Amino acid sequence: MQKTTPDQLAHFFALSLDLFCVADSDGYFRMLNDAWGRTLGYSLDELLAVPYINFVHPEDLNATVTVQQGLDDGLQVLDFENRYLTKDGNWRWLSWKAVPQADGTIYAVARDITSQKEDEKATEQLLIRLEQTNHELDQFAYIVSHDLKSPLRSILNLSQWIQEDLGEALTTEVAAHIALLQVRAGKMQQMIDDLLQYAKTGRNEKPVVEVDLNHLILEIQGVQQIPVGFRIEIPQPLLNVFGHPVELFQLFQNLISNAIKYRKSDMGFVSITQSDLGDYWRFEVADNGIGIDANHHQRIFEVFQRLHTSEEIDGTGIGLALVKKIIERMGGSIVVHSQKGSGATFSFTWPK
Numbered sequence: 446m447q448k449t450t451p452d453q454l455a456h457f458f459a460l461s462l463d464l465f466c467v468a469d470s471d472g473y474f475r476m477l478n479d480a481w482g483r484t485l486g487y488s489l490d491e492l493l494a495v496p497y498i499n500f501v502h503p504e505d506l507n508a509t510v511t512v513q514q515g516l517d518d519g520l521q522v523l524d525f526e527n528r529y530l531t532k533d534g535n536w537r538w539l540s541w542k543a544v545p546q547a548d549g550t551i552y553a554v555a556r557d558i559t560s561q562k563e564d565e566k567a568t569e570q571l572l573i574r575l576e577q578t579n580h581e582l583d584q585f586a587y588i589v590s591h592d593l594k595s596p597l598r599s600i601l602n603l604s605q606w607i608q609e610d611l612g613e614a615l616t617t618e619v620a621a622h623i624a625l626l627q628v629r630a631g632k633m634q635q636m637i638d639d640l641l642q643y644a645k646t647g648r649n650e651k652p653v654v655e656v657d658l659n660h661l662i663l664e665i666q667g668v669q670q671i672p673v674g675f676r677i678e679i680p681q682p683l684l685n686v687f688g689h690p691v692e693l694f695q696l697f698q699n700l701i702s703n704a705i706k707y708r709k710s711d712m713g714f715v716s717i718t719q720s721d722l723g724d725y726w727r728f729e730v731a732d733n734g735i736g737i738d739a740n741h742h743q744r745i746f747e748v749f750q751r752l753h754t755s756e757e758i759d760g761t762g763i764g765l766a767l768v769k770k771i772i773e774r775m776g777g778s779i780v781v782h783s784q785k786g787s788g789a790t791f792s793f794t795w796p797k
């Protein structure tokens with residue numbers, strides 16, 4: 446192979462998009478490539494005339510001096526970042542690699558990472574705004590549900606008083622209307638309670654703990670009405686996971702109770718399996734129930750979205766929204782695999 450000539454090296458030096466320099470131990474640049482002029486807007490003479498520290502952003506001065514001292518002591522520098530002043534008064538972020546030489550000079554190369562920094566900042570701000578909006582939404586749902594509860598309670602009380610006041614004068618028709626009013630108001634109360642529950646989820650500041658899911662599912666079986674003939678199957682014992690026990694309880698209870706509610710026959714079952722995906726667990730909660738048409742696979746995870754009326758099957762449409770929120774707040778995700786008429790499998794990931 447041919448040896449690279451000094452001319453060729455000088456050519457590459459001039460062509461490079463990165464900023465190359467040789468600096469003296471007295472704090473001045475001694476040699477710079479053209480990228481310096483293109484990036485910062487000065488002539489090379491202007492850059493060579495003053496100590497390079499003069500171009501550094503005041504907030505980055507201390508760190509730069511520390512790095513400088515390290516170089517003086519013979520230490521290399523990798524990925525050090527600071528801001529340099531441009532001729533038109535702006536700042537450019539530079540990321541440095543520098544190597545001290547035996548003669549006291551420093552060979553260094555810097556990369557302009559300003560646009561990368563701006564992207565990072567924009568993403569960070571977007572995340573903060575998203576977090577704020579989510580928090581405001583939760584707050585809103587929380588306050589509204591609280592405020593709706595007391596007038597609703599008054600409506601229920603008033604309907605009862607009307608019933609009592611009418612006494613003998615209460616016709617069957619009015620009694621039926623009042624009963625209907627009470628059912629509807631009760632339904633609304635349930636929806637408000639569920640919404641409140643939904644808003645509260647994810648506000649949990651407590652640290653996560655190790656949870657025994659086999660025990661948790663036994664607890665769910667203890668509180669859940671399970672029709673005769675319906676089976677809850679756990680083919681392999683489940684391994685412990687980290688999470689908030691109450692939220693894990695709600696998660697599995699909602700999936701199990703849905704499998705029961707939307708069963709096809711009394712010979713229904715739901716099976717819960719767990720597999721190892723490395724950083725995550727995958728859980729599959731599969732039933733042999735009525736199934737869900739592919740058109741609704743997204744919609745069912747939204748708040749108050751139901752595929753059945755309350756007259757057909759009782760519910761408020763918050764269960765799966767809550768399940769999704771619990772999973773996503775932990776950093777997992779959930780999907781459903783199903784076809785109408787042939788069961789449903791809810792598959793979700795849960796970080797280890």
Ligand code: ADP
Pocket residue numbers: 699703704706707732734735736737745746750751752753759760761762763764765766788789
């Ligand atoms: P709810 O059960 O109160 O209606 P969910 O949010 O739990 O609310 O479920 C939303 C809808 O998704 C339900 O109305 C139902 O139509 C459908 N669904 C949920 N789980 C199942 C299931 N295991 N099998 C079939 N359909 C289901």
